[in-house]
Amino acid sequence: MGSLGRASRTLKPLKLFPRAHTPSKFGPFTSILKGNEICTRIGNNHSGLSHGFASHSRQSSEENVIDLSQYPTERIRNFSIIAHVDHGKSTLADRLLELTGTIKRGHGQPQYLDKLQVERERGITVKAQTATMFHKYNFHGTEISEGQDQPSFLLNLIDTPGHVDFSYEVSRSLAACQGALLVVDAAQGVQAQTVANFYLAFESNLTIIPVINKIDQPTADPDRVKAQLKSMFDLDPSDALLTSAKTGQGLEQVLPAVIERIPPPPGKSGSPLRMLLLDSYYDEYKGVICHVAVVDGMLHKGDKISSVGTGQAYEVFDVGIMHPELTPTGVLHTGQVGYVVSGMRSTKEACIGDTLYHSRSVVEPLPGFKPAKHMVFSGVYPADGSDFEALNHAIERLTCNDASVSVTKESSTALGLGFRCGFLGLLHMDVFHQRLEQEYGAHVISTVPTVPYIFEYSDGSKVQVQNPAALPSNPKQRVTACWEPTVTATIIIPSEYVGPVITLCSERRGQQLEYSFVDRYQESDLVKLDVLLNGQSVDAMATIVHNLKAQRVGRELVEKLKKFIDRQMFEITIQAAIGSKVIARETISAMRKNVLAKCYGGDVSRKRKLLEKQKEGKKRMKRIGSVDIPQEAFHELLKVS
Numbered sequence: 001m002g003s004l005g006r007a008s009r010t011l012k013p014l015k016l017f018p019r020a021h022t023p024s025k026f027g028p029f030t031s032i033l034k035g036n037e038i039c040t041r042i043g044n045n046h047s048g049l050s051h052g053f054a055s056h057s058r059q060s061s062e063e064n065v066i067d068l069s070q071y072p073t074e075r076i077r078n079f080s081i082i083a084h085v086d087h088g089k090s091t092l093a094d095r096l097l098e099l100t101g102t103i104k105r106g107h108g109q110p111q112y113l114d115k116l117q118v119e120r121e122r123g124i125t126v127k128a129q130t131a132t133m134f135h136k137y138n139f140h141g142t143e144i145s146e147g148q149d150q151p152s153f154l155l156n157l158i159d160t161p162g163h164v165d166f167s168y169e170v171s172r173s174l175a176a177c178q179g180a181l182l183v184v185d186a187a188q189g190v191q192a193q194t195v196a197n198f199y200l201a202f203e204s205n206l207t208i209i210p211v212i213n214k215i216d217q218p219t220a221d222p223d224r225v226k227a228q229l230k231s232m233f234d235l236d237p238s239d240a241l242l243t244s245a246k247t248g249q250g251l252e253q254v255l256p257a258v259i260e261r262i263p264p265p266p267g268k269s270g271s272p273l274r275m276l277l278l279d280s281y282y283d284e285y286k287g288v289i290c291h292v293a294v295v296d297g298m299l300h301k302g303d304k305i306s307s308v309g310t311g312q313a314y315e316v317f318d319v320g321i322m323h324p325e326l327t328p329t330g331v332l333h334t335g336q337v338g339y340v341v342s343g344m345r346s347t348k349e350a351c352i353g354d355t356l357y358h359s360r361s362v363v364e365p366l367p368g369f370k371p372a373k374h375m376v377f378s379g380v381y382p383a384d385g386s387d388f389e390a391l392n393h394a395i396e397r398l399t400c401n402d403a404s405v406s407v408t409k410e411s412s413t414a415l416g417l418g419f420r421c422g423f424l425g426l427l428h429m430d431v432f433h434q435r436l437e438q439e440y441g442a443h444v445i446s447t448v449p450t451v452p453y454i455f456e457y458s459d460g461s462k463v464q465v466q467n468p469a470a471l472p473s474n475p476k477q478r479v480t481a482c483w484e485p486t487v488t489a490t491i492i493i494p495s496e497y498v499g500p501v502i503t504l505c506s507e508r509r510g511q512q513l514e515y516s517f518v519d520r521y522q523e524s525d526l527v528k529l530d531v532l533l534n535g536q537s538v539d540a541m542a543t544i545v546h547n548l549k550a551q552r553v554g555r556e557l558v559e560k561l562k563k564f565i566d567r568q569m570f571e572i573t574i575q576a577a578i579g580s581k582v583i584a585r586e587t588i589s590a591m592r593k594n595v596l597a598k599c600y601g602g603d604v605s606r607k608r609k610l611l612e613k614q615k616e617g618k619k620r621m622k623r624i625g626s627v628d629i630p631q632e633a634f635h636e637l638l639k640v641s
């Protein structure tokens with residue numbers, strides 16, 4: 001589809017905040033923002049500082065204060081919060097952290113887990129973040145004897161991004177979870193990323209708890225959203241939690257639902273250690289800090305561990321949980337999610353999806369993650385050619401925290417040495433550039449983004465081209481065929497947007513393969529079935545039926561009516577008709593009133609007169625058609641289909 005223009009994706013407007021500190025170019029800088037309780041650092045070359053926690057682990061005197069041995073797998077729940085963009089994941093995460101006392105209420109920093117500067121400026125989550133919470137809860141209402149405390153649960157919450165460009169973060173997060181809160185905006189309802197994230201969770205066999213959020217909005221329509229959840233995902237509407245992360249309404253149901261409905265992690269504590277490397281980032285002082293999920297076994301500080309991916313061995317210097325900052329615990333048990341510092345110095349050592357295990361044991365590697373699929377490629381060059389090495393260093397550090405970017409070195413006659421980077425989308429590319437600048441002070445020039453093409457040359461060879469410079473200037477001379485990536489997409493939109501969307505698609509050379517209504521209207525042979533009483537159509541009884549069923553329905557209708565309409569002083573004909581064609585008919589004979597009953601004796605002419613009068617009356621009533629139809633007849637008609 002050609003190189004992608006910026007307009008092809010909706011980017012969130014950049015909210016610019018005054019920058020109190022301008023990072024010196026590629027040099028270290030540290031600024032300290034103070035919240036009510038937690039002091040968070042941000043900075044450029046303390047890449048961990050960009051997460052707000054790397055250099056701010058809790059005091060080592062706190063080590064072992066949290067006794068993780070109290071949390072066997074039955075008392076652990078690992079869950080992600082997934083949703084479409086802006087449906088309130090991070091705000092809900094804030095409330096849960098407050099509810100469990102993990103952060104102070106009114107900590108002064110909304111969307112606490114959105115720690116990157118780029119996240120705060122753009123108001124979107126780009127990195128999944130884990131936080132460990134502790135919550136006392138009476139599971140299944142188990143009886144608790146007097147003086148005995150409610151059992152405490154260890155809950156690992158992973159807040160994930162909503163934008164499609166960061167869905168790699170979502171799929172990695174789900175690998176550490178057994179359940180997910182599927183948050184849906186009560187006014188907007190199910191959106192594109194709700195569907196995509198639902199299927200990610202569904203395919204990972206996670207327990208999905210629907211949370212209809214923002215119920216405080218005047219346009220909230222939770223019933224409509226429940227119906228969507230049922231029709232699109234077959235989620236039971238009665239399972240949905242109704243919340244407002246803004247006002248706090250309904251939040252008290254969330255953690256009980258997490259504990260009751262999501263199963264504990266399935267790992268085996270007696271088996272040799274297996275840890276899944278979920279994420280990593282680089283800290284100037286500690287080296288690479290790995291986020292891990294302990295699938296089996298147990299990890300202690302001082303243990304020797306090895307990587308399946310690289311075969312290298314390390315000693316564990318520090319181990320702990322994110323509560324919500326790095327909190328050393330000295331140990332991690334089966335099912336727990338935490339961090340490990342083991343002296344890895346380069347990003348190449350921390351391969352996301354890798355299995356870490358005790359050096360002398362033999363283990364089956366964990367499945368890991370599918371490699372990221374790069375959709376957009378662009379060249380990244382230092383603005384000043386002499387800064388190539390510094391840029392190299394910065395990109396290496398940043399890719400440690402964003403494993404979904406592919407990087408290869410390249411050179412350009414005009415720009416010198418640089419890198420060709422693959423991204424998951426244009427927003428991803430934009431965010432990567434912004435992070436390079438904000439966290440590493442790198443000033444870069446990026447080339448026009450392009451999708452990967454395939455070219456076939458006259459010698460029969462096929463090459464994937466991610467850089468226009470790789471093509472000969474007159475491709476016609478040597479290129480025999482070329483291919484561009486396409487997708488077969490299903491676009492679901494409200495009818496008022498159909499026109500503009502079709503225009504947009506055709507502008508992008510999209511071909512419309514099929515067009516249909518989601519609520520599945522289809523051409524049908526329908527007829528109006530009239531009910532006539534004494535030849536007069538009763539509009540309230542008319543119905544629209546399929547032509548094939550008309551005969552049967554018509555017959556049933558007239559039979560039912562015959563049972564429910566009382567005999568009257570005149571004959572009643574009941575007919576079912578399609579247009580002028582009568583398809584069923586019944587008759588209710590007249591009641592014969594004995595008008596001569598009081599006529600004792602008397603002459604014949606008087607009796608005849610009375611009978612004539614009766615006949616006239618019947619005719620009049622029949623003509624007017626005032627047939628009394630009891631209420632039940634209408635009810636019974638509803639049952640005919």
Ligand SMILES: Nc1nc2c(ncn2[C@@H]2O[C@H](COP(=O)(O)OP(=O)(O)OP(=O)(O)O)[C@@H](O)[C@H]2O)c(=O)[nH]1
Binds near residue numbers: 092162247
């Ligand atoms: N009225 C109302 N607004 C809410 C509620 N929850 C969140 N918001 C607002 O919705 C906006 C988006 O909230 P976030 O928590 O950042 O949403 P998110 O799903 O984490 O967004 P991404 O991470 O970018 O996908 C913010 O302005 C919140 O203040 C709610 O329950 N009611």
